[in-house]
Amino acid sequence: MTSPLEQKKIKITRPSVVTANRTWDGVVIYRTAAKDWSTDLSHAAIVRAADEARALLAESVADDLGAIGAYIAPVEIGDGGRVEPGNLREQIRRSGVTIGLPVQV
Amino acid sequence: MYAYDEIDRTLVNERVSEFRDQVKRRLSGELTEDEFKMLRLQNGVYLQLHAYMFRVAIPYGTLSSEQLRRLAHVARRYDRGYGHFTTRQNIQFNWIKLAELPDALADLAEVGIHAMQTSGNNTRNVTSDQWAGVAPGEVEDPRIWAELLRQYTTLHPEFSFLPRKFKFAITASAHDRAAVKIHDLGLRLHKNADGETGFEVLVGGGLGRTPFIGKTIKPFVAGSDLLSYVEAIMRVYNQYGRRDNIYKARIKILVHELGVEKFAQEVEDEWQAMRDGALKLDHEVVEDIRARFSYPAYQKLAHMPEELKKAAHDPQFETWRKNSVFPHKVQGYGIVTISLKPVGGPPGDATAEQMDALADLADKYSFGEIRVGHEQNLALPHVARRDLPALWKALDRIGLATPNVNLITDIIACPGLDYCSLANARSIPIAQELTKRFANHDTANLIGRLHINISGCINACGHHHVGHIGILGVEKNGEEFYQITIGGRADENAELGTLIGPAVRFEEVADVVEDIVEAYLALRARPDELFVDTVKRLGVEPFRERVYATR
Numbered sequence: 328m329t330s331p332l333e334q335k336k337i338k339i340t341r342p343s344v345v346t347a348n349r350t351w352d353g354v355v356i357y358r359t360a361a362k363d364w365s366t367d368l369s370h371a372a373i374v375r376a377a378d379e380a381r382a383l384l385a386e387s388v389a390d391d392l393g394a395i396g397a398y399i400a401p402v403e404i405g406d407g408g409r410v411e412p413g414n415l416r417e418q419i420r421r422s423g424v425t426i427g428l429p430v431q432v
Numbered sequence: 433m434y435a436y437d438e439i440d441r442t443l444v445n446e447r448v449s450e451f452r453d454q455v456k457r458r459l460s461g462e463l464t465e466d467e468f469k470m471l472r473l474q475n476g477v478y479l480q481l482h483a484y485m486f487r488v489a490i491p492y493g494t495l496s497s498e499q500l501r502r503l504a505h506v507a508r509r510y511d512r513g514y515g516h517f518t519t520r521q522n523i524q525f526n527w528i529k530l531a532e533l534p535d536a537l538a539d540l541a542e543v544g545i546h547a548m549q550t551s552g553n554n555t556r557n558v559t560s561d562q563w564a565g566v567a568p569g570e571v572e573d574p575r576i577w578a579e580l581l582r583q584y585t586t587l588h589p590e591f592s593f594l595p596r597k598f599k600f601a602i603t604a605s606a607h608d609r610a611a612v613k614i615h616d617l618g619l620r621l622h623k624n625a626d627g628e629t630g631f632e633v634l635v636g637g638g639l640g641r642t643p644f645i646g647k648t649i650k651p652f653v654a655g656s657d658l659l660s661y662v663e664a665i666m667r668v669y670n671q672y673g674r675r676d677n678i679y680k681a682r683i684k685i686l687v688h689e690l691g692v693e694k695f696a697q698e699v700e701d702e703w704q705a706m707r708d709g710a711l712k713l714d715h716e717v718v719e720d721i722r723a724r725f726s727y728p729a730y731q732k733l734a735h736m737p738e739e740l741k742k743a744a745h746d747p748q749f750e751t752w753r754k755n756s757v758f759p760h761k762v763q764g765y766g767i768v769t770i771s772l773k774p775v776g777g778p779p780g781d782a783t784a785e786q787m788d789a790l791a792d793l794a795d796k797y798s799f800g801e802i803r804v805g806h807e808q809n810l811a812l813p814h815v816a817r818r819d820l821p822a823l824w825k826a827l828d829r830i831g832l833a834t835p836n837v838n839l840i841t842d843i844i845a846c847p848g849l850d851y852c853s854l855a856n857a858r859s860i861p862i863a864q865e866l867t868k869r870f871a872n873h874d875t876a877n878l879i880g881r882l883h884i885n886i887s888g889c890i891n892a893c894g895h896h897h898v899g900h901i902g903i904l905g906v907e908k909n910g911e912e913f914y915q916i917t918i919g920g921r922a923d924e925n926a927e928l929g930t931l932i933g934p935a936v937r938f939e940e941v942a943d944v945v946e947d948i949v950e951a952y953l954a955l956r957a958r959p960d961e962l963f964v965d966t967v968k969r970l971g972v973e974p975f976r977e978r979v980y981a982t983r
Contacts, residue, residue, distance in 0.1 A: 348483070348484075350459065350465075352483065352484075352529035353479065353482070353483035353527075353528075354483065391461075391464050391465055392461040396853075414910055415849065415910075415912065416481070419481060419482075419850060423482065424482075425850055425858060425861060426850055426860050426864065428512065429777070429778065430512055430514050430784070
């Protein structure tokens with residue numbers, strides 16, 4: 328998965344969300360339509376055009392205290408409008424590592 | 433063990449206070465992330481996929497039992513109960529909260545551990561041979577010089593704002609266990625024709641997207657000249673190193689673009705102007721550091737004690753002993769390598785319980801000392817051979833007696849896409865599958881020494897370029913693919929591996945490795961010809977043919 332850190336410009340070919348990590352503890356979060364953050368992908372604001380994505384990213388980045396490393400990530404909209412991560416990287420960020428942890432939490 | 437003095441303790445404690453204030457200001461909004469990022473990186477704090485990652489230095493790979501217990505405490509109290517030992521004698525915690533990091537640092541500082549300069553464009557943790565001070569035939573203990581460099585370079589302005597990160601490694605043995613040829617600056621202690629001890633200086637090694645083997649720029653530098661010579665190298669790097677392009681900023685690119693002769697001459701000119709100045713080392717300075725290293729009071733013991741003769745009847749013990757116990761410079765003692773590569777486990781991980789138990793075993797059997805190797809294994813450096821049977825049983829109870837050191841399942845792997853924000857593909861599941869495929873110890877022994885290295889991206893934290901078999905994860909159209917190289921090695925004969933053909937899918941990697949191994953077993957000239965030597969003799973073509981003929 329190409330790291331979003333290497334994204335040069337915003338291109339939207341699929342539904343997307345803005346995701347980041349929460350500043351105080353690093354937890355994965357998603358930008359909501361209410362201009363807040365949620366740890367639940369299903370609460371994320373969905374964008375479908377580059378202008379929308381740019382605007383959502385700009386307001387997300389502006390919340391420097393709440394979140395770090397905001398970027399645009401693809402999602403897939405499944406049956407009944409269910410939102411799923413659009414690639415393996417985002418799948419891992421939402422669901423955790425694909426291996427058994429040495430210590431089960 | 434090295435005993436920190438008051439200056440060291442003050443430095444570490446002041447750094448904790450400073451970082452506590454920086455974190456407080458970040459969480460209050462007084463500092464922006466742009467302002468804070470370099471500060472956190474210089475204290476070993478990265479942002480990864482799931483959380484912050486905290487990298488702690490283990491200088492030259494030496495830990496006391498008290499320090500290991502404290503690492504276990506940090507794993508348990510602030511993280512998820514385990515840590516990951518890296519290829520540069522660091523330990524990483526993957527789930528740490530920024531708000532709790534100052535407390536974690538303070539707990540570590542109490543036992544003299546810190547995270548200074550484990551990231552950022554500065555000199556990183558100075559690494560060395562994990563058998564330093566106990567290896568038979570060693571010129572002298574290289575950690576004395578590693579400690580000197582640690583003291584001199586830590587927070588030194590000349591070394592703190594470099595064009596890019598900078599890694600030292602130092603060895604004093606003929607067989608290089610510290611991988612000095614793939615470091616920015618490698619030092620090999622040896623004796624010259626007059627019997628004097630000094631350093632061969634290699635510069636410009638490194639992996640990543642542009643891999644190079646380090647080149648010797650001076651075959652002998654006396655110990656008293658070490659700091660001035662190193663400073664001359666850094667001045668040339670600071671003057672000419674690229675700061676406009678991150679991909680061309682490492683010293684290896686500068687050495688390559690200037691040419692090694694020109695680079696060496698620039699260093700020589702700089703050095704001649706300063707060699708007899710303030711950086712000329714007094715004998716007393718080195719001896720003071722040497723005196724702060726304590727060594728065990730070894731007993732006079734038999735090489736083959738009764739306990740060992742009796743245990744030799746147990747085939748499981750013998751399998752472990754032959755694989756994991758290595759000669760010590762003192763008769764009656766052995767160096768025990770502890771594999772952190774259990775079948776099906778993530779390479780280099782240890783739980784807090786394992787760390788605590790190992791610290792107890794170190795107290796009981798190894799004078800309270802533990803070592804960390806760049807192969808992501810641990811070692812007990814001073815074990816009386818009479819204690820080996822009891823130690824083996826105790827290690828087995830905590831899952832640390834896997835007899836696969838230097839075998840095909842002793843895999844070096846980066847965290848990959850399961851943790852790392854830079855990764856393109858997963859590394860750990862590939863390693864896990866391979867350890868299952870080659871879990872049979874007789875098969876692994878038949879294959880012999882074979883190092884597999886796996887990286888989840890071109891940054892090469894898993895050192896795939898120098899794996900006997902190297903596996904590099906790449907991304908193609910949103911899918912994980914893996915490039916396979918063979919013939920690399922990281923020792924005194926370091927070489928970069930050669931790509932054998934097109935990348936293969938995630939599901940195919942273990943099959944491809946099996947094909948390569950089967951080809952090797954059929955092609956080797958004799959049972960003791962190592963895989964890497966067979967590749968050297970025959971080239972990659974027979975292996976390429978075997979892998980791709982049916983794909």
